[in-house]
Amino acid sequence: MASPPIRAVIGQAGGPTAVINQSLVGVVQGCLQAQGIDQVFGALHGVQGILAGDLIDLTDEEPATLERVAVTPGAALRSVRMKPTPEQVVQVVKALESHGIRYFFYIGGNDTAETALLLLEAARERGQELQVVHVPKTVDNDLAVTDHSPGFGSAARFVALAHMGDELDNLSLLGVKVNVVMGRHAGWLTASAALARGRGDSGPHLIYLPEQDFVMDEFLSSVSDCMDHHGRCVVAVSEGIHDADGVLISQGTERDSHGNVQLSGGGVGELLVAKLRGALGSKIRARADTFGYLQRSFPGSVSEVDAQEARQVGLAAVEFAMGDGKPSGSVVIRREKGIEYKVRYDLAPLEGLAKKTQVMPKRFMSGPHDVSPKFLEWLRPLVGDLPRTGSLGHYPIPPA
Amino acid sequence: MASPPIRAVIGQAGGPTAVINQSLVGVVQGCLQAQGIDQVFGALHGVQGILAGDLIDLTDEEPATLERVAVTPGAALRSVRMKPTPEQVVQVVKALESHGIRYFFYIGGNDTAETALLLLEAARERGQELQVVHVPKTVDNDLAVTDHSPGFGSAARFVALAHMGDELDNLSLLGVKVNVVMGRHAGWLTASAALARGRGDSGPHLIYLPEQDFVMDEFLSSVSDCMDHHGRCVVAVSEGIHDADGVLISQGTERDSHGNVQLSGGGVGELLVAKLRGALGSKIRARADTFGYLQRSFPGSVSEVDAQEARQVGLAAVEFAMGDGKPSGSVVIRREKGIEYKVRYDLAPLEGLAKKTQVMPKRFMSGPHDVSPKFLEWLRPLVGDLPRTGSLGHYPIPPA
Numbered sequence: 001m002a003s004p005p006i007r008a009v010i011g012q013a014g015g016p017t018a019v020i021n022q023s024l025v026g027v028v029q030g031c032l033q034a035q036g037i038d039q040v041f042g043a044l045h046g047v048q049g050i051l052a053g054d055l056i057d058l059t060d061e062e063p064a065t066l067e068r069v070a071v072t073p074g075a076a077l078r079s080v081r082m083k084p085t086p087e088q089v090v091q092v093v094k095a096l097e098s099h100g101i102r103y104f105f106y107i108g109g110n111d112t113a114e115t116a117l118l119l120l121e122a123a124r125e126r127g128q129e130l131q132v133v134h135v136p137k138t139v140d141n142d143l144a145v146t147d148h149s150p151g152f153g154s155a156a157r158f159v160a161l162a163h164m165g166d167e168l169d170n171l172s173l174l175g176v177k178v179n180v181v182m183g184r185h186a187g188w189l190t191a192s193a194a195l196a197r198g199r200g201d202s203g204p205h206l207i208y209l210p211e212q213d214f215v216m217d218e219f220l221s222s223v224s225d226c227m228d229h230h231g232r233c234v235v236a237v238s239e240g241i242h243d244a245d246g247v248l249i250s251q252g253t254e255r256d257s258h259g260n261v262q263l264s265g266g267g268v269g270e271l272l273v274a275k276l277r278g279a280l281g282s283k284i285r286a287r288a289d290t291f292g293y294l295q296r297s298f299p300g301s302v303s304e305v306d307a308q309e310a311r312q313v314g315l316a317a318v319e320f321a322m323g324d325g326k327p328s329g330s331v332v333i334r335r336e337k338g339i340e341y342k343v344r345y346d347l348a349p350l351e352g353l354a355k356k357t358q359v360m361p362k363r364f365m366s367g368p369h370d371v372s373p374k375f376l377e378w379l380r381p382l383v384g385d386l387p388r389t390g391s392l393g394h395y396p397i398p399p400a
Numbered sequence: 401m402a403s404p405p406i407r408a409v410i411g412q413a414g415g416p417t418a419v420i421n422q423s424l425v426g427v428v429q430g431c432l433q434a435q436g437i438d439q440v441f442g443a444l445h446g447v448q449g450i451l452a453g454d455l456i457d458l459t460d461e462e463p464a465t466l467e468r469v470a471v472t473p474g475a476a477l478r479s480v481r482m483k484p485t486p487e488q489v490v491q492v493v494k495a496l497e498s499h500g501i502r503y504f505f506y507i508g509g510n511d512t513a514e515t516a517l518l519l520l521e522a523a524r525e526r527g528q529e530l531q532v533v534h535v536p537k538t539v540d541n542d543l544a545v546t547d548h549s550p551g552f553g554s555a556a557r558f559v560a561l562a563h564m565g566d567e568l569d570n571l572s573l574l575g576v577k578v579n580v581v582m583g584r585h586a587g588w589l590t591a592s593a594a595l596a597r598g599r600g601d602s603g604p605h606l607i608y609l610p611e612q613d614f615v616m617d618e619f620l621s622s623v624s625d626c627m628d629h630h631g632r633c634v635v636a637v638s639e640g641i642h643d644a645d646g647v648l649i650s651q652g653t654e655r656d657s658h659g660n661v662q663l664s665g666g667g668v669g670e671l672l673v674a675k676l677r678g679a680l681g682s683k684i685r686a687r688a689d690t691f692g693y694l695q696r697s698f699p700g701s702v703s704e705v706d707a708q709e710a711r712q713v714g715l716a717a718v719e720f721a722m723g724d725g726k727p728s729g730s731v732v733i734r735r736e737k738g739i740e741y742k743v744r745y746d747l748a749p750l751e752g753l754a755k756k757t758q759v760m761p762k763r764f765m766s767g768p769h770d771v772s773p774k775f776l777e778w779l780r781p782l783v784g785d786l787p788r789t790g791s792l793g794h795y796p797i798p799p800a
Contacts, residue, residue, distance in 0.1 A: 015573070056794055060795070070790075073565045073568050074572045076790075078573075099800045162698060164473075165474070169415075169696065172416045173416070173481070174478075298562060299789075300700040389471075391469065391476060392458065392461060396456055397499070
């Protein structure tokens with residue numbers, strides 16, 4: 001009798017990104033090339049699909065189809081925000097066993113790493129042969145251990161491009177513009193707005209991150225100063241800015257099953273605009289935009305480096321899984337020292353990432369409302385070259 | 401004694417677009433080539449700059465600078481929202497006369513056409529030699545007479561791309577997503593979301609335009625039906641949707657000097673989400689995004705056709721102005737009949753565009769919440785090819 005086929009399964013979880021399908025395709029390609037994996041399945045909506053029996057076969061997908069999927073935003077296997085209960089964890093690993101699945105690749109953020117760890121522990125407890133490899137993705141860039149996360153570079157590119165355009169819009173019509181950027185606990189994405197700065201006086205002029213307590217009076221007087229200097233002020237704020245007591249400036253009400261607060265859309269921006277009108281006068285031209293889901297899904301702002309790395313972490317996940325000692329873990333990106341941007345991939349213990357949040361280090365911030373040159377140096381290669389803009393010379397005409 | 405130099409001046413007004421500087425550069429290039437114009441000036445912040453004496457000389461700008469300016473979003477001459485009073489109108493035309501300016505090119509929307517008309521009438525009344533040519537721009541596409549307006553194609557491309565990405569995001573995590581799109585009185589931009597549709601079940605599933613009264617009960621039951629069918633629902637709504645009495649679903653409070661209400665950012669979307677939670681249950685995953693100023697300024701979604709036409713209307717404005725009879729007017733785009741997309745430029749009387757709003761015609765709409773195939777046929781050439789996305793085949797795995 002032939003031995004039963006050895007199978008791998010892939011799932012995607014958490015908020016999708018513009019390049020999460022690059023990682024999916026990387027894992028599929030890795031599995032198809034690997035000696036020792038016969039079939040590769042996809043779980044629809046992550047662990048929820050494994051519980052519900054919603055598995056599809058990816059073994060025979062055409063390479064051309066996979067390449068088209070890779071450049072498509074959103075989670076092609078569909079996603080889920082679900083922390084399985086202890087009972088569900090056991091159900092999932094049993095379901096994997098019954099399908100002859102020895103490898104589980106789970107693409108997601110720190111909550112996904114936690115779920116991966118729970119599954120691994122349950123399998124070990126049962127003496128079940130299962131390797132679990134977490135493949136990192138997040139637009140927030142808040143994963144621990146890794147230098148940065150796939151998905152972040154493209155979202156940061158969107159935020160930088162958006163601020164480039166918005167800065168020029170503000171220069172046209174003046175006034176205060178507040179842009180609310182994703183990032184609940186970590187300010188990486190908001191901080192990326194700084195890449196939009198060109199000329200000496202160009203915005204964003206103020207950048208507020210959740211790594212620092214938000215002081216309303218400091219904000220109002222900083223905007224007022226900026227208006228005095230430039231007649232305008234572009235502000236990038238994280239959706240997660242909070243006061244010294246940790247209370248969100250705009251408090252949401254919903255929570256998901258991981259206990260995460262779901263922030264509402266227009267809240268922070270509208271609130272800050274109202275405060276500005278109160279402080280600077282109701283006649284001030286003040287507007288707010290909340291970039292929302294476009295940051296993680298817009299098809300027109302993918303960073304090439306980000307797309308490449310997202311593919312590579314998928315391929316690396318399979319390589320690591322097939323390696324000696326049958327390891328489980330999380331694929332992380334290590335940045336090589338040196339002037340030229342270069343990375344290598346590594347496998348870190350799931351415990352190092354699960355439920356952990358990597359915030360911006362102090363050296364990447366500057367004062368109460370700015371980032372440091374070191375941060376921009378770190379960021380630039382992840383985002384890629386931005387379009388070059390131009391401005392007219394200033395040759396004033398004397399009075400007639 | 402040599403005769404005094406003949407001069408032209410250019411201004412930009414209203415909300416900027418991603419390609420408004422193409423038109424600026426078109427006018428500058430046209431003036432530099434024209435026999436009969438010696439110098440070309442720019443008015444900073446439109447008529448406000450003429451009143452304040454804020455003029456700059458554009459005659460000696462390097463061609464390379466102009467080309468970089470052309471691909472830069474925002475108004476390079478800075479913009480203004482200002483309807484001059486009768487006294488200011490006279491001041492403006494006198495200032496033009498004192499600078500030896502015979503040609504005034506004003507890039508903007510229907511309010512700008514109105515200002516252009518006021519200036520023209522004042523000059524005629526004074527017996528002053530002045531030609532005023534309005535160069536069309538608007539992301540809203542609400543200008544009368546012209547087939548479409550430069551600026552619209554790129555904004556429509558942004559809205560279509562945003563919905564492509566957001567649709568795939570929604571497919572990943574399901575639930576209701578409401579996207580609020582610019583367009584106060586005209587639904588052209590909101591309607592462009594329909595280009596994002598790919599597969600049979602893909603969104604946006606519902607599209608609400610200000611051309612039709614918004615009926616809350618119809619909206620709630622249509623979303624509910626859509627959720628029953630697809631487990632999800634992507635909705636594109638115009639910021640300007642209103643009830644049968646004409647009252648905006650989200651009423652703003654500020655008005656500019658043209659009497660336009662300034663709509664607030666998150667209002668309509670958050671309100672619809674609250675209504676949906678009330679009707680479909682608070683557990684429903686419902687989110688709203690308001691695209692805001694990104695629609696008119698994002699540097700990563702310019703339509704090539706739009707950019708070309710924006711340049712051409714600038715060049716055409718000068719050509720018309722130098723023609724026989726020294727005409728004033730507004731440059732409009734006429735679409736040629738035929739399968740292949742082709743346009744020609746024409747000069748229409750300012751009276752035909754000033755203060756007029758071109759809404760979507762009935763033949764471009766379909767039922768209470770959709771657009772017609774005729775509209776998409778009209779729209780596609782203005783937006784250009786959209787990226788091709790891919791999806792996995794569905795090869796379900798039988799239960800183990």
